[in-house]
Amino acid sequence: MDDIWQSLECVHAPVYFAPETVPVYSAAGSGLKGFWMGYFASRAAALGAVAPEVVTAAFYNFAPARVARSIPDAWDRCTPEDVLAARLDVADQALRRLLGELVEGPEVAEAAELGRRAVEALPVAGRVLFAAHAALPVPEHPHLGLWWAATALREFRGDGHVAALVAAGVDGCEANVITVALGLAPTEQRLNRGWSEDEWQDAEERLRERGVLAEDGTLTDAGRLERAAIEATTDRLARPVLGDARLAECLRPLARRIVGAGGVPFPNAMGLPPLRPE
Structure with missing residues (x-):
């Protein structure tokens, strides 16, 4: 993974880990219930009040049963518009706390402008979640404009990553098993993503039959090659943004400040690796 993507994820992801999430979502509309309802509703709200099947398809690596416990009930409690406003509030509070004085700095303003240009230049065809988030209004404040851009770009x-997984024949549960086998996601990833023990074991067995997973639960050499090929395809499909050296330069100190302030834990359910040493 190119470090620009690690940086973009670090700018975007505090909305999932910040202590502000649950109280803000609980106060939205008639109250979203618990972390997961807030998560699914806030990330899917750009698509509108969609059915759980749509969320499962777009998010890909969550068990359908986990999604169905939150969607569509969330839309009876809070409109997508109100959820989006609450999510922006979470981003505002979290980034102000994590970035400190940098939140008003020139790196944030420049990265926000570069990010906006990148979003506007990218094609939307075949990129449903990207298209939905890119169509949202750009927030006025630079740190929120940067968060908007980071969200759309990630x-x-x-x-593209979902497309690469589908093309490789790796389903959502299998993708989680592989991430855990690599040590990039915590061992509780099965519970985190809502898969049952039987579903997880079936996915492990399918991966063993395909020569991807060894009996001890680690990836085989063939499995590592397959995973590397999926990541390479993902990066190739994202190449229009990967080449923006100045955006990467502006993002790097911001990502390090956010991580240093505890905004993103490692390992994490996203499978995001730690930032490289300076």
Whole structure:
């Protein structure tokens, strides 16, 4: 993974880990219930009040049963518009706390402008989550404009990653098993993503039959090659953004400040690796 994507994820991801999430979403509309309803509703709200099947398809690596416990009930409690406003509030509070004085700095303003240009220049065809988030209004404040851009750009890469997984014949549960086998996601990833023990074991067995997973639960050499090929395809599909050296330069100190302030834990359910040493 190119470090620009690690940086973009670090700018975007505090909305999932910040202590502000649950209280803000609980106060939205008639109250979203618990972390997961807030997560699914806030990330899917750009698509509108969609059915759980749509969320499962777009997010890809969550068990359908986990999604169905939150969607569509969330839309009876809070409109997508109100959820989006609440999510922006979470981003505002979290980034102000994590970035400190940098939140008003020139790196944030420049990265926000570069990010906006990148979003506007990218094609939307085949990138459903990206298209939905890119169509949202750009927030006025630079740190929120940067968060908007980081969100759209990470979903651009994510849409491509889903396409690469589908093309490789790796389903959502199998993708989680592989990430855990690599040590990039915590061992509780099965519970985190809502898969049952039987579903997880079936996925492990399918991966063993295909020569991807060894009996001890680690990836085989063939499995590592397959995973590397999926990541390479993902990065190739995201190449229009990967080449922006100045955006990467502006993002790097911001990502390091966010991580240093505890904004993103490692390992994490996203499978995001730690930032490289300076």
